[in-house]
Amino acid sequence: MTAAGVAVHCYWNGRVKKEKGDVDYEGENVNIMPVKLNYGTTYAELLDKIYTITGIDRWGFELNIICRYPISSREYKPIPIKNDEAVELMLEVPIRSGVYCVEIYLETNAVNKPFHVEANAPANVQISPLSHLLKQECNAVYSNDWETSSKHSNDSPKKDDNQMERRKWEELNMDCLVNVFQKVGMESLLLDVPLVCKSWHKASLDPKCWEFLIFPEYIKPDDIWGRGPFAERLMMEFQQKFSVTTFIKFVIDRSCGHATALSLPICCTEEAFKYAANKCPKLKLLGLNADLLHKHSSIIPKLISRWKNLQSLVLGSSHGMEEILAPIRLFCRNFTRLSAPKTNVGNKEASAIVTSLPNLRYLVLNGAAIERESLVMILQGCKRLIEIDMRDCDGFDEDDAEILKLASHIPSFMCEGSYLYDPFDDYEHTQIGHNYCVYGYGCSYD
Template structure:
C-alpha cells in the first residue's frame, strides 16, 4: 500500500495479487518480462504458484523471446527443468511442444508426481514408454494425445493406473467407429471429450453420446464434421456443453442420406448427381 498522499506504484501491489496475475502468464513472460521489471515483481514471479501450468506449445515465439540458440529439444529440456524447479515439482499441467517425445514426458512424470494434465501431440510415441510414464502419474485427470496412442492396451492401462482420469482429447484426422468403441469400452466414465478438427460420422457421434453415460462436455468442433441432426442434438441435450461448429453447418458440405456419405457441393456423390439431374429434368419437362 502506498503512503497517504503518494501516487501508488505497480511494485506496491499486494504480493498475492501479483502472483495471481503472473500465474496467467506464459513462461517466456515470467522469465523475460515481469522478472526484469523490478525487485517486487521479480520476487513474485519466483513464487511456485506462478509455474503450476506450463504451456510450451507455441515454441517458436517462446524460443525467440528467450533467445534460444541451440537445437529445440535441447533448449526445451533446459527450460522445462528450470520451470519445474521454480514450481518445486508442484506442476498441475504441462502442454508440450510438438517435437517433445516420450523421454520428455517421462522426465516430467518423475519430477511432477501430482501432475493432473498433459498435452503431447507427437505421433511417434512408443506405447511401452508412454505407459511407463503413466505408471508414475497416479493423480492424472486428463490428457491430449495423438490418435496413435488410442488403443485398448494404452487406455486400459490409464484406467488401471489413474483413478481420477476423466478428460481426453485426441489429435486425429478421423475418428472411426473402431476408435470410438475403444474409447467407450476402455474409458466409460469420461466426463470431458474433445475431438477437434477431424472427420466424424454421425454414427460415431451417436455412439459416443450413447455409451459415455457420464459425459458432460463434448467438443467436436472442426472443419470437417458432418451436419448435426435433430437426433444427435436430442442425445446431446443432457450434456452441460456441446460444441459442434463446422463447415458443414456453414454450407460448404452436406450429408447424403442415399449413400450415407459426406460430400462436397463442388464434388457431389452419385446420389446427389442423380438428384440434381432428376430435378433439372422435372423443371424443364
C-alpha cells in the same frame, strides 16, 4: 511467367446462410476481395493470406472458412476448410466442375483470452491451436482455484487514494503478484517479469507461478534452439544457447513439483519427457501435440500411469488413442475431460473412449472426422457425459434424429455445422445428361 493458380472470391463481415441446394452469404456490410491462390497452397498459408487481406485480428478471432462447393451443375454445399487436404480439394473445383471462380465465406469466433500478456502478442508470433485449447482447458479445470485466489487477494485491507498514489512496485502484495504471474505465459515469466524490480523477480520464482507449464509448441527440431523469437530472446538474455532437454528440465525444476498443467514442445526428447513424468506428480492437465504422439507413442502410456491426479487430456491426433487411454481407467480416478478436436475418430477410438473413460463428463471433438456409428457408440456408452462438443464434424448430419434422441439426456450437446458428405462420391455417381462423372473429371455442366 506467373505460377498457375485459382481465382478465389473471399467474403467476410457476414454469415453463412444454408438454403435448399445452395449456400449464400448475408450481412449488412459484407466485404469481398478477389484472391489468387497457387496450386499447392497450404492451410496455414491460406490463413495468413486471409488475415492479411481482411484485416481481421488474428489474436481476437478464430476463422471458420466455408467453401461454396458445387456437387452438380445446380447444387452447392457448404464445405468447411480446415486442413491442407480440404484446401487442395477446393483448388480443384475449377478443374472438376468448370466453375471459373471459387467462393469462400468467412465466419469469425471471438477468442477467449484468459492470459492477458499474450492477448497483446506481436503480429509475427503465432500461438498454436493446441496451446490456445490448453489455455481454455486450464480455465475450465482451474476456474475454482483462480476464483478462490482472487477472493483472497480482494480480502486485503483497502487503502485510500493518497496511499495508493505513494505505493511502490516493491510494496505490492506478494500473493497478488503470484496470482497474476500465473497467467502471463512462460516467455514473459522468464524474460520480462523478473527484470521489473526485485520484488517481481522474487515473486516470479514462486513455484505457484510455474503450475502451468505450457511450452512453445513450434520450435526448430534441432538439438540446440537456433532460431525463433523465444529462443533468440533467451540467447540475448543469457548469452548462450540452451539444449532442448536442458531447458525443459530447467523450467520444470522451477515448479518444484507443483506443476498441474503440462504441454511439451514438439522437439521434446524422451529424456525430457520422462523427467517431466517424474518431477510433475500433481499434474491435472496434459496436452500432447500430434508430433509428440507419433514420436513417443511407445512410452506415453507408461508415463500417463504416473499421473494419478490427471483430470484432463488434450490430444492433437488420434494416433495410438487406445493405448494412451487404457492406463487412465486404472490409474487416473479423477479423469473427466477429453479434448481431441479435428482428429479422426473411428470405431476403435470410440470403443477406447467408452471402455477406458467410464467417468467422462466433458468431451470435445469439434471439427473431427467421426463415423456416425462411432458417435452412436459414444452416446450409448458414456452415461455420465454432461457436455459434448461435436460442432463442425464430418460424418453425421447436425439434424440426425437418432443422434439427437441419443444425446437428449446430455445437458449440453453441440453439433451445429456437422454434416455427412463425401464430395468424391457425389462426383463419382452424379449423372448429367448421359455423361457420368468420374471424380469430377470430364464433366460438362449445362
